[in-house]
Amino acid sequence: GEDVEQSLFLSVREGDSSVINCTYTDSSSTYLYWYKQEPGAGLQLLTYIFSNMDMKQDQRLTVLLNKKDKHLSLRIADTQTGDSAIYFCAETNSNSGYALNFGKGTSLLVTP
Amino acid sequence: DAGVIQSPRHEVTEMGQEVTLRCKPISGHNSLFWYRQTMMRGLELLIYFNNNVPIDDSGMPEDRFSAKMPNASFSTLKIQPSEPRDSAVYFCASSSGQGNTIYFGEGSWLTVV
Numbered sequence: 001g002e003d004v005e006q007s008l009f010l011s012v013r014e015g016d017s018s019v020i021n022c023t024y025t026d027s028s029s030t031y032l033y034w035y036k037q038e039p040g041a042g043l044q045l046l047t048y049i050f051s052n053m054d055m056k057q058d059q060r061l062t063v064l065l066n067k068k069d070k071h072l073s074l075r076i077a078d079t080q081t082g083d084s085a086i087y088f089c090a091e092t093n094s095n096s097g098y099a100l101n102f103g104k105g106t107s108l109l110v111t112p
Numbered sequence: 113d114a115g116v117i118q119s120p121r122h123e124v125t126e127m128g129q130e131v132t133l134r135c136k137p138i139s140g141h142n143s144l145f146w147y148r149q150t151m152m153r154g155l156e157l158l159i160y161f162n163n164n165v166p167i168d169d170s171g172m173p174e175d176r177f178s179a180k181m182p183n184a185s186f187s188t189l190k191i192q193p194s195e196p197r198d199s200a201v202y203f204c205a206s207s208s209g210q211g212n213t214i215y216f217g218e219g220s221w222l223t224v225v
Contacts, residue, residue, distance in 0.1 A: 102155040
């Protein structure tokens with residue numbers, strides 16, 4: 001299938017902003033998602049963006065989409081230790097029946 | 113809403129045994145997905161159903177794996193016989209239709225020894 005790529009690891013200090021990046025290859029991607037997974041838990045939907053948008057903001061979260069470069073980012077403002085988790089980027093499109101195609105996940109470590 | 117409910121949460125079984133994982137999707141959702149998560153391969157789609165009908169099972173690793181959805185509120189993923197390489201977290205997810213948000217259960221953590 002099409003690829004979704006993420007960096008594997010990010011470390012930030014508490015209070016700083018975190019930026020997690022994702023690239024994808026499928027030009028027919030319709031929706032792009034960010035999910036969060038805490039240790040031993042399932043996947044929690046954080047936010048999503050439709051492919052005809054370029055930005056979406058939801059409290060401390062900002063999603064930026066550059067459709068031309070097929071680049072998606074998630075910015076977490078004022079990062080807290082509770083934000084430490086694995087963050088997954090995922091895309092869907094009609095070709096795959098809207099099933100999610102995930103990246104490998106970025107482990108975010110927030111240090112005091 | 114209770115969310116997607118999976119059982120068992122944890123299972124340890126011996127190689128060769130049959131394993132059955134169960135899922136109850138969110139009420140009213142008509143799309144159901146089974147994913148497998150491993151360190152090496154990340155999250156892989158195994159199979160998904162629309163209106164209880166399997167649409168794409170190309171991700172099912174081999175004939176030892178089978179999935180059913182006898183009605184809109186229940187699905188099973190069966191592994192027979194199980195092997196150590198099947199050890200993984202198996203997630204069930206559901207949505208209210210194609211293109212709508214997909215919600216995940218807490219996962220079934222399977223260890224085959």
